[in-house]
Amino acid sequence: MENAKAVIEALLFLAEEPLGLSRIAAGLGLTKEKAQEFIEELQHDFIEQQRGLRILEVAGGYQMGSDPALAPYLEKAVGGEESGQLSNAALETLAIIAYRQPLTRLEIEEIRGVRCEHILDNLIKRKLIRISGRKEGPGRPLIYKTTPDFLVYFGLKDLKELPPLEQ
Amino acid sequence: MTSRPDPCTIRLPVFEGPFDLLFHLIKKDELDIWDVSIAAVAEQYLAYLRSMRELNLDIASEFLVMAATLLRLKSKLLLPRPFEAGEEDEEDLFQFKSPEELFERLEEYRRFKEAAVFFRERAEAQSKVYLRSTGGREKFILLSGRQQQKTYYTYWEGAHLLGEIMNRFEALAAARSMAPAIDLVEDIPISDRSGYICAMLDKSGGALSFSSLLQQKNIREILVTFIALLDLARRRRVRLLQDRLFGPILVLPAEKECG
Numbered sequence: 001m002e003n004a005k006a007v008i009e010a011l012l013f014l015a016e017e018p019l020g021l022s023r024i025a026a027g028l029g030l031t032k033e034k035a036q037e038f039i040e041e042l043q044h045d046f047i048e049q050q051r052g053l054r055i056l057e058v059a060g061g062y063q064m065g066s067d068p069a070l071a072p073y074l075e076k077a078v079g080g081e082e083s084g085q086l087s088n089a090a091l092e093t094l095a096i097i098a099y100r101q102p103l104t105r106l107e108i109e110e111i112r113g114v115r116c117e118h119i120l121d122n123l124i125k126r127k128l129i130r131i132s133g134r135k136e137g138p139g140r141p142l143i144y145k146t147t148p149d150f151l152v153y154f155g156l157k158d159l160k161e162l163p164p165l166e167q
Numbered sequence: 168m169t170s171r172p173d174p175c176t177i178r179l180p181v182f183e184g185p186f187d188l189l190f191h192l193i194k195k196d197e198l199d200i201w202d203v204s205i206a207a208v209a210e211q212y213l214a215y216l217r218s219m220r221e222l223n224l225d226i227a228s229e230f231l232v233m234a235a236t237l238l239r240l241k242s243k244l245l246l247p248r249p250f251e252a253g254e255e256d257e258e259d260l261f262q263f264k265s266p267e268e269l270f271e272r273l274e275e276y277r278r279f280k281e282a283a284v285f286f287r288e289r290a291e292a293q294s295k296v297y298l299r300s301t302g303g304r305e306k307f308i309l310l311s312g313r314q315q316q317k318t319y320y321t322y323w324e325g326a327h328l329l330g331e332i333m334n335r336f337e338a339l340a341a342a343r344s345m346a347p348a349i350d351l352v353e354d355i356p357i358s359d360r361s362g363y364i365c366a367m368l369d370k371s372g373g374a375l376s377f378s379s380l381l382q383q384k385n386i387r388e389i390l391v392t393f394i395a396l397l398d399l400a401r402r403r404r405v406r407l408l409q410d411r412l413f414g415p416i417l418v419l420p421a422e423k424e425c426g
Contacts, residue, residue: 163285
């Protein structure tokens, strides 16, 4: 397929969320290995030709984003991160959920030693975590998990990319 | 009237919770968590709370519960086995039977506190990458008009804008040879209009401008569309954005449910 790279480029341009390798491969009628080769070539081309976009590997797929080096200019034109940075408390809570998921609010609070209802609400609103069900047992408390948006937010391929917790 | 003097501002480190404070106290003395005596930590902890109270700072209840826990642990060391049974409080966030247990929990907290640094760094690096999925498009439409955005207007500007509104209103009325009085009692098919708006939104799959929803652009249609939109927004079926006074109104589909 001679225009495979161009098709992949167009697909990634259109996608609003990370595209899985299998979806890209299926769309092109290629094997995953072959599709990955093309993606890697494309990634290389973007850097080589000093283009404004990069192909990122996040949340178990590929996504087009701007070159981080352009951030100062883009910020001027489009504005910076509107929603604001996460507080230390929110980051701590996220870290606990990321490593220990799925877990209940009480389990999070036991580790942090602080109540964190509001933080959880906020993280849910920002779609960084979600309620994934209830725990069996007394009171059947809700349990929380990280979302694909969480991986995108932190630029992670998957949860395995988290550094091991220091012992 | 004399103006009140500025109250002096004191910056204290913000502690995320009692663990954070305990952790800080231990680290301040560069002690190993396992070498710290519970009595010394308890004393410093209470001293800190005392100074917070002198400064009239609100002390979150968790800090007080921890103070009680520390005192209980300390008293246990001083008085060999005074009252073992019946002291567990289910509501208690901190149920430690020994200082070791407390320090173990502190260690665990420290691991996550340090892991949070990794997340902070990644978030910062990632914030330099702009994606379509992070609402880039919405944001762009909104912010591209920001230069003109104003929070207040001078009288002259206000008068000018008001004049413009009157002009447009007159032009509309003249075009339709309709008196600018609307009979609202008449049956206005708002639900038809809502259905039409939803269908248009589905078809476009993204943002629509208010004016693109109008076909005839007469006052009745504008009114009905506007009311239908307000109703849809109230029922959270659409989101409405307007970046400045009298700016174009943008209609967006409701936010996707998470999960």
